[in-house]
Amino acid sequence: MPLIKSTYSAPPIFRNAHFSTIYASSLRKVAFSSSQRDRIKLEDGDFLDLDRNFSSERASEKLVILLHGLAGNSRRPYMKAMARIFAEAGWDTAAMNFRGCSEEMNRLYRSYNAGATEDLEAVIKHILAEKRYTEITLVGFSLGGNLMLKYLGENSDIPSEIKSAVAVSTPCDLGASLEELSQTRNIIYSKRFVRKLKKELFRRHLAFPEKITKEEIAGCKSLRDIDELYTSRAHGYKNAADYYQKCSSLQFLPNIQIPTLLINAANDSFLSETCYPVEVAKNSENFYLEIPPYGGHVGFIQNNKTYYHEERALEFIQSFSE
Template structure:
């Protein structure tokens, strides 16, 4: 599968949202609503398998008229997000209108999952998504699963696809503005121009990390409170809490760039060169031409999970066209 086969138009920013920063903060400024087609919402609880007793909360959206032969689409959010994040609802609404069933997952400790989780998500918790899939009814997964991840969730779904190779329940992947090199992204957040983003995201992340349900030692709670950057957080909280000797060891074990060469299912990787949060140099460091299962879709503009185009949100169009191309391929096979 190639980008030409998708029939995806080039991204053209919608004025006045010009430049990476305005593209990134547009939703926060405008607080847009999502028009939802007729569909049912069912709350699911999906246990994880690591012995903690943690349970993920998810929302299964089912259209009034489900399409035939369509896979389930699983959506994984970014840092400080949830199943209710705008980008999750925007993609779900488009796909519901096309007859897809959509599973919006609250990652471990996010949103309503917080109260039922002792531990917390990080960018490499791909096993949690495998456990969530295992907890679904066979009827939902019989036609395969396409995993779509946003930002942190994009790293998670790419890692999941690399770990499963050709044999697994995930039959396609889309990542949108994923931090495929966690160390480089964490360091980039410390740049002067990113202080607003770091402050905003870190405040929200710290609040959910210690919310009711979290099981943390007193020293870890103190480390969460003291962290002034994601560099501090990874060094003093994420690495020790998840049994890594150092933040460098955590980044090496969980960055998607170390897994993409093992991906064997059709995969669309979306990134913007002007993303102020994810350094595009991390994408340039990968030889995408040597990865036949992966289609890179790199745009000059778009910011971080922005891509507000003249015809709507470009990444929503991209997800739709990718799924349509998968359906055509499966039909011909």
């Protein structure tokens, strides 16, 4: 039942998926900054950093946790813009930096991946220990959206404070989406991701020369190569295929127990057909799906400072707010 007809109307030039994707990721400027950084100590001895902002209503009891995408961090425009619209509505914000994604490299050989829900659990536990918030919501982008959806679907007893969630431009079928990202039409994006990730792997080589060599890293020509060499092995999976199968959130969507919205543009060139789970939404009481005709990858641009997915996320979450 929860299939939502989209009202997004893209400015003519941004009906082109590549224009909207590139502009939103590379040219957009967002004025917003966090006021506090929390370093969360993880059970395995590692850490991650959480960038927080407290609304002008200092005693706010509502918090949104934001999860970034592949090779992202809390300072990406899409993260700052989503934090801004919630802050303006009186919500506190907490933007995750996955392991190794803040200025300081994490301590362990492992870092983050699309299914590392234990790190999201650690953040939620840290926040709940403050006994400040009665209402928490989650917003995830791309890889972070997959991680968030997996968390919601694999847990039958998530904390009662978590009331709703929104995922944006999310590859809920990791393997199939990687095939799409590897197509010629996406070469500008895949090369950029590979370049960034290899740079991080070379840093990891310096810290763990016995685990990965410069020659192995240099030999990676694609995202799948990186997942075969590093992501899967460093995080306990047999290979890339095993990682994609076990971490894809698609299989967990029917189990989601709180109102959750997925916004995936029909022209998002990163996503496979399986990332539009229409039948799951039709048969779910809690999983909502909206497929705007335009928007590319996190590029739902409008003729004002806010983007459509930001307004929709706030609207959806507010509609279930107590």
